[in-house]
Amino acid sequence: MTGTMGWRIFWLVLGALAIVAPWIITSGFWINFLILTLFLAFLGQGWNIMGGYGGQFSFGHAVFFGTGAYIQAILQSKFGWNPWLTLWFAMAGGVLVAAFIGYLSFRYGLRGSYFALITLAFAEAFRVLATAAEGVTEGGKGILIALNQDPERSFAMMQFATGTGYYYFILILTVLSLVVVWAMERSRFGAQLVAVRENEDAAEAIGVNAFRVKMGAICLSGAMTALGGVFYVQKFLLMDPNIAYGPTKSVEALVVPIIGGMGTVFGPLLGSAFLHTMGEITKEATQFFWQDRPGLDLIFYGVILVLVLAFLPNGLVGLIKGQWRGRRQGRAAERKKAVA
Amino acid sequence: MYDFSIILASVINGTMTGAVYALVALGLTLIYGVLHIINFAHGSMLMVAMYAAFFLFAAGGIDPYVALPLVAALAFAFGYALQRSVISKTSHGRDEIILLVTLGISIVIENAALFFFTSNERLVTLPYDIEGIDLGVTFLVVPQLAAFGASLVITFLLWLFMARTDTGKAIRAVAKERLGARLVGINVDHIFAISFGIGTACVGAAACLLVPTFPVTPQIGYVFVLIAFTVVVLGGMGSFVGALIGGLIIGIAESVGGLFFGETLGKISISLIFILVLLFRPTGLFGQRLR
Numbered sequence: 001m002t003g004t005m006g007w008r009i010f011w012l013v014l015g016a017l018a019i020v021a022p023w024i025i026t027s028g029f030w031i032n033f034l035i036l037t038l039f040l041a042f043l044g045q046g047w048n049i050m051g052g053y054g055g056q057f058s059f060g061h062a063v064f065f066g067t068g069a070y071i072q073a074i075l076q077s078k079f080g081w082n083p084w085l086t087l088w089f090a091m092a093g094g095v096l097v098a099a100f101i102g103y104l105s106f107r108y109g110l111r112g113s114y115f116a117l118i119t120l121a122f123a124e125a126f127r128v129l130a131t132a133a134e135g136v137t138e139g140g141k142g143i144l145i146a147l148n149q150d151p152e153r154s155f156a157m158m159q160f161a162t163g164t165g166y167y168y169f170i171l172i173l174t175v176l177s178l179v180v181v182w183a184m185e186r187s188r189f190g191a192q193l194v195a196v197r198e199n200e201d202a203a204e205a206i207g208v209n210a211f212r213v214k215m216g217a218i219c220l221s222g223a224m225t226a227l228g229g230v231f232y233v234q235k236f237l238l239m240d241p242n243i244a245y246g247p248t249k250s251v252e253a254l255v256v257p258i259i260g261g262m263g264t265v266f267g268p269l270l271g272s273a274f275l276h277t278m279g280e281i282t283k284e285a286t287q288f289f290w291q292d293r294p295g296l297d298l299i300f301y302g303v304i305l306v307l308v309l310a311f312l313p314n315g316l317v318g319l320i321k322g323q324w325r326g327r328r329q330g331r332a333a334e335r336k337k338a339v340a
Numbered sequence: 341m342y343d344f345s346i347i348l349a350s351v352i353n354g355t356m357t358g359a360v361y362a363l364v365a366l367g368l369t370l371i372y373g374v375l376h377i378i379n380f381a382h383g384s385m386l387m388v389a390m391y392a393a394f395f396l397f398a399a400g401g402i403d404p405y406v407a408l409p410l411v412a413a414l415a416f417a418f419g420y421a422l423q424r425s426v427i428s429k430t431s432h433g434r435d436e437i438i439l440l441v442t443l444g445i446s447i448v449i450e451n452a453a454l455f456f457f458t459s460n461e462r463l464v465t466l467p468y469d470i471e472g473i474d475l476g477v478t479f480l481v482v483p484q485l486a487a488f489g490a491s492l493v494i495t496f497l498l499w500l501f502m503a504r505t506d507t508g509k510a511i512r513a514v515a516k517e518r519l520g521a522r523l524v525g526i527n528v529d530h531i532f533a534i535s536f537g538i539g540t541a542c543v544g545a546a547a548c549l550l551v552p553t554f555p556v557t558p559q560i561g562y563v564f565v566l567i568a569f570t571v572v573v574l575g576g577m578g579s580f581v582g583a584l585i586g587g588l589i590i591g592i593a594e595s596v597g598g599l600f601f602g603e604t605l606g607k608i609s610i611s612l613i614f615i616l617v618l619l620f621r622p623t624g625l626f627g628q629r630l631r
Contacts, residue, residue, distance in 0.1 A: 057440070108619045108622075114622065129605075293455055294455070295451035299451045302448035302451065303448055
């Protein structure tokens with residue numbers, strides 16, 4: 001997307017705006033809106049590595065999110081470790097769980113819908129475990145992280161008094177995730193991953209070790225998604241089995257890149273920005289009739305998801321590039337005519 | 341460790357619930373067998389049907405068992421329309437995409453329920469729900485017996501329908517060989533929608549049987565969709581007998597698992613069975629082919 005001069009200027013302006021945003025926007029509501037948009041883009045980027053580039057659709061990405069979040073919460077609250085230290089353990093935990101699930105699923109050759117279903121089952125199994133293991137996780141009532149009272153130590157404790165701190169934190173994470181995926185796309189590994197997505201047997205035939213490539217993708221995805229869990233814990237200072245391993249995070253992680261554009265660097269960011277903006281508009285528009293009734297924005301997410309799956313195989317990124325189903329079919333028909 | 345009679349009681353209770361699981365799974369397996377769609381929205385349709393049964397009872401005073409044919413008929417119409425208007429139009433390409441389309445539908449249904457009905461639990465309390473029969477080791481109440489009996493009767497009727505009627509034969513023909521069925525003059529799109537409708541009707545019937553014992557919330561569909569997937573995968577995708585036996589096994593596993601591991605951890609038996617079957621015997625007990 002950065003190919004033309006126009007796009008380059010567009011991204012530069014957007015980047016500059018992102019950096020100065022907290023000075024322009026002073027309302028806490030809108031800073032929070034930006035934080036949540038970036039957070040979801042980050043989660044979606046984790047899914048995108050495996051689902052978008054690798055074609056391995058996970059329905060249970062919460063399993064990585066929740067593991068990262070729980071490790072971050074437990075090591076801090078029970079052992080009093082510093083959050084900057086626990087972060088690495090949280091990511092390692094995400095990789096470990098990813099390697100475990102990936103090894104079992106890929107070794108036994110689960111593909112397509114069956115891989116999606118087994119990830120869902122793993123997330124549910126972890127949810128039950130987290131609820132039952134009360135000695136470690138406090139069970140259903142959840143873990144609370146002690147609030148940092150000392151403003152001098154807000155950076156050391158990874159807790160920020162204002163939204164601006166969290167905004168820059170998640171902005172840095174999101175930019176890092178964009179760089180990682182951008183580099184991955186241009187690497188040998190990225191090319192192999194796309195080859196496995198397009199045709200696993202053909203990729204194997206030309207010497208790609210599909211198992212290893214998929215393992216790499218799930219581990220990278222697991223690490224990134226676990227880091228999302230770390231951010232969530234630091235921002236909301238609580239974790240319980242339903243937030244960690246419930247279906248909501250799994251669904252959010254996959255909806256955003258699919259709507260934005262699977263297998264593209266900016267798809268998750270675009271999807272998240274679009275969904276949050278439209279969700280907020282829907283809420284505002286109906287505020288007059290129904291005040292604070294939950295569900296409306298998610299109804300909207302579901303409708304958009306179905307529409308994108310039906311008409312935009314490459315999501316919003318594809319729409320910008322002028323690819324949608326009707327037009328592509330039209331071109332195919334033209335080609336057929338030309339052949340005839 | 342445990343007295344034999346306690347385990348026996350747990351097995352009997354599990355069998356009663358298992359029959360309803362079988363009925364829910366029957367709908368899912370039928371849709372998979374004919375359309376090759378894994379319907380993620382199955383659970384949310386069950387949830388909607390449970391709300392229908394609840395409101396018929398709460399507002400109209402209609403007993404859920406009396407309302408069963410009506411709810412099943414409405415569910416059939418809903419399923420038929422959904423397949424014809426949305427799923428057939430949007431589900432092209434790889435099977436994961438179709439799974440995602442049904443996930444999108446379930447998100448819409450679930451949050452519409454949350455929006456209109458809020459997340460309050462609602463339960464139908466029947467005037468006769470503490471009556472029942474004493475088996476010595478355990479006491480079975482009317483809702484349990486009705487759920488068990490009705491599920492088996494509906495399963496039998498469905499089997500009869502598939503085996504004896506022209507429509508049933510057409511459904512089986514489409515399931516076996518789409519192109520061949522179209523060539524002999526079967527309207528495949530109509531049969532697809534009929535099958536989806538019947539699958540949804542199973543869920544409508546199951547909802548009426550569940551509503552006196554399970555409180556309805558917008559999130560309950562997720563619980564049941566996991567159970568139904570487990571049953572179907574265990575029994576073998578597309579297999580009727582498999583769904584019935586799988587349902588009973590899962591019902592018993594859940595009940596006995598709860599006895600040994602406690603109420604909270606006992607629920608893990610379902611996801612564990614699901615994972616193990618997918619990994620080691622993806623064709624299930626009675627399935628012929630899978631991937």
